[in-house]
Amino acid sequence: MPSAPERAFASDNAAGAHPAVIEAVLEANAGHALAYGADDQTAECEDRFCDLFGAPVVSRVCFNGTGANVAALATAMGSLRGPHHAIVCTNWSHIAADETGAPERVLGTKLIELPAPDAKITPTMLESVGHLHGVQHHVQPGIVSITQPTELGTLYSPAEIAALCTTAHRMGMIVHLDGARIANATAALGGSVDTLRSFTIDAGVDVVSFGGTKNGALGAEAIVFVDPELAVGSEYVRKQVTQLPSKMRYLSAQLNALLRDDLWIELGGHSNAMATHLDELVRDIDGVELAERPQVNSLFPRLPAPVIAPLRDWCFFWDWDVSEQQVRWMTAWDTTTRDVERFAAGVRAILA
Template identity: 40%
Template sequence: MNRGFGSDNHAGIHPRILESLKDANVEHAPSYGTDEWTEEASRCFKNHFGPAAQTFFVFNGTAANVTALRAITRPWQSVLCADVAHINVDECGAPEQMGGFKLQPVPSIDGKISVAALEQHFIRRGDQHFSQAAVLSITQPTELGTVYTLDEMRELILWARERKLYVHIDGARLANAAVSLNKTLQEITTDLGVDVVSFGGTKNGLLMGEAVIFLNKSLAHDFKYVRKQSSQLPSKSRFIACQFIEYFKNDLWKEIASNSLERAQELYHAVREIPGLVVRTEPASNAVFAKIPQTWVKPLREKFFFYVWDENTFECRWMTSWDTQTQDITNFANAIKELSR
């Protein structure tokens, strides 16, 4: 059976992380984050994000985003984000319905927002008739597989700071950005002045589980109540914590991110010159976006599942993961070449 390119969510659990679950499944342990695994995982996050990092586990990515943003906004405030951001497009209105704030989408280019675009939406300050922007949410990597450079991030965060906005990172694939930029996780978050990060595990080899990391320690004070009220307090938290411990051990996180990035680049180079196919950009993360003829979609998806990203243009998203192999890329590229003949 061929591995598909639908999502890194489709991949199984990394064997080392699966083994960590087995190892944690012993005897009884205290619940609700008071166990030794959660304490050790918290130390791991401090090692990678800095000593001030306060980490809280939740079940999934939407919950990580919603609870993080809910904790730093009030009901009359808004969150500035890219128009293609996951919180705006793929969370079924959960941020607004559950968080109580308003999303204010900003036009993006290849998934990235700019200061110039943000400035046009930072308006009507003090106007009681208009939701007041309080947070800038940045997706890193973006939904289109691009990665903000450190200079781009500094510019955005400086703009937000000057306007007294908090900065949130949707980092479902943040490890991929760190590897792509050849930087540490701390260098692309804490050192830049980010306030809170939604950090992904599910897309990176874990069974399930995400982390909300407060880098601005003062904002974490009441988060335990926000998490509980949002039905996201794990009782057996050791089974999320143990996965993250193994994920960080011996740089497994880098190994996983490096494989998915390298395979995406292989795919890009394998298909970019095939007649009839137009690739958006060289991937800086683990996603390749390409427009293909509509007639190719069905026969390709019968062998390799993937999503049509834009049903009007038939631009498709092909995603790699921790277990994607070079042979998978070769098989997929050959199938596309057959259709192009």
């Protein structure tokens, strides 16, 4: 086997923080600043999100993605005036499959999981739960939560999200977008601020969980209430669900560093490009089965069972579907061309 890459392909969560983020945290560390968001860094962060979305959005900084999702959904649920509402999502969504039941336990509400082979909800799928409305024996669909990009690395087009929002609003529902990897989606769909707006505020999304941790932050996320009226009470809800940072300046400084000069889009684009390069290098290797080209920064190849463990011991990655001998390879903002080429060489060598 050749030398293993310096950076593995397990997850963008395994990557370190971008130097600009570290520098921003060090700068924010000077002197004293009032706690709980009454600091200059957080005021700047709030202004940056308004500029980013081109509207007077309300943003709330949080510690992590699960917390951002829970706080966003809890606030939105409060606007529905009753705990009898449910959240509609796909069976692949992070809130359903990877958050240990946090939304259900914390919110005390039901998730209606819709089977979706590509992890995307369509207007027709959403309409399939419409028969629950007005029937006192059923929870009432109140929120639809989508993920962009999805856990399967697929993307909604702006038109698809707009159509879904139109249907949801006609059904009296709120639209939440889980954007843990929103930078990857923005880069893949056009790579500009206008791109972001096209599938969020312009499409009719009401609230966004805006991810930073998977894209160069030490650990910082934000809830962006695109509809400011939906943000009423969000400061209290954030505290209740333990997502109010005391020394918020450090989290806000991370987000400021990423939002400055669109660094967040640049990093998402690089991560996507490395996945595309890896796909190009391994797709023709006998024994590697890949379906669609990667849309963002993840590949889901099928490999011969005997090579998976030794390949993982050489350079770590996660299983995806053990029954299908399918694994997941992910690139990150700091993945290099050399990492990709070394990993591809290892795959080729072990399958030779």
